[in-house]
Amino acid sequence: MSESGSRPVAAVVGGGNGIGATVCRLMHARGWRVAVADIDGEAAGRVARKLDGFGCALDIADEAAVEEAAERIEREAGPVAALVVSAAVFQDIVPAEDLPVDEWERILRVNLTGTLIANKAFGRRMVGRGRGSVVNIASIAAFSSMPAQAYGASKAGVVHLTRNLAGEWGHAGVRVNAVSPGSTLVPRVEARLDSGRYAAHPGEFTALGRMVEPNEVAEAVEFLASDRSSAITGQNLVVDAGWEIAATWAQFGGVRKF
Template sequence: MDQTGHARLAVVIGGANGIGAATARLMAARGWRLAILDKDTNRANEIAAELQGRAFHADVTDLPSLEALAARIEAEYDAPHALVISSGTFQDPVPPDQTRPEDWDRIMRVNLDGVFFAARAFGARMAARGAGSIVAIASIIGLGGTPLHAYGPTKAAVINLAQSLAGEWGRAGVRVNAVSPGVTLVARVLARRQAGARYAGDPGQFTALGRCVEPNEVAETIEFLLSDRASAITGTNIIVDAGWDAARGWAMYGGVRGA
């Protein structure tokens, strides 16, 4: 809500599934109005209907269509006060010589170009209006080396981009932050774990808390950063990883001690 009791509009890109959908649900419960943008139009429509918001088809790799959409949402709906960029694409942990150029391009386009294009399309309008807050979803995979040779660099770049854009638009009243989740139990990750793919055992065993992250725990941090409660926070990266980063150095001592 703003000071006049008007429900503020949040645009959630990638809001049809996973962390984006959890964030949209939490924000609706906290009194925000929602615009769900996604290339998964069916799921976007379902989430928007559930939250009494609106759904829009969006592909973050297409800058002209994002700019047109930002103008349309402002004209037909409202000027967004918040933007979440939760769209993402993923890869298998393969050696560099098996990282196919087409996978490299896809991951760069969605996870890096897409974050920049979305921030540019909506953020420039927020800066012109003099208010707004943006959260881009990075990852703990961006904090150090892993066998995700394309995905990791895009996430490291998103953390840096949030800092750069925070400096660019801070005086215009726009805050920009990154959130880096650890392994978060969205439907996509649960399906992959059930299929026995990707991880060696339960990834929760590598964290300080001994478990993975729930989507709602990431959503709480995102909503906090977007709200006025975080009014002095910009250009930072908040890690929501159940202590995965904290526990990394324990591996060579046999892992985190049990309870």
């Protein structure tokens, strides 16, 4: 994985909290030098300091700021070998007919356009060097119907954008993949569970009978970021504890329990 014995650099956008922060810790433990970027600059700094990495405040939806951050990260930390995009905003459950268009646009802007912006800024540099790996975090909401109109559409867009960029940049030695987590036990989701906002525990609906741990998503991300996945591009790796395959069992009373 390492380039000439030194730590390869990974930039993690949205690395200040949740899955992104776990990705930063796991990648550091596996020998990467991590640059952490997040709109929550304090959180990015906190994660970066513990990993002896580079942290910065960054709004992924701001193209000029992302371009500037890519330039700064490469100047201070070195050429970015892997980009991980974990930044996203979420939506409340509302009937589609009551969803404000402004809210739809805000979610699409951060989750989908932001992913494009980050992929462009770091991908251009990877293409110039003839190597690199991008991992965009999508979601099971990308391919399943649920009451999250804008969020689901944004994540479906992320998967499709990933496939398009993989086709476009493959000959330049740049791979682009997605990871789609199911319900993952990050502090934000734990708070939701505690507040009773879920009608039932998400783990009830998976084949494995439990939710996903952030580290399990991070393992998939690090695999796709590293040369261990050197022939894999344009794919969407689902890490959902078997949520997708268990869905069709509902009409038979749910998956078999032991």
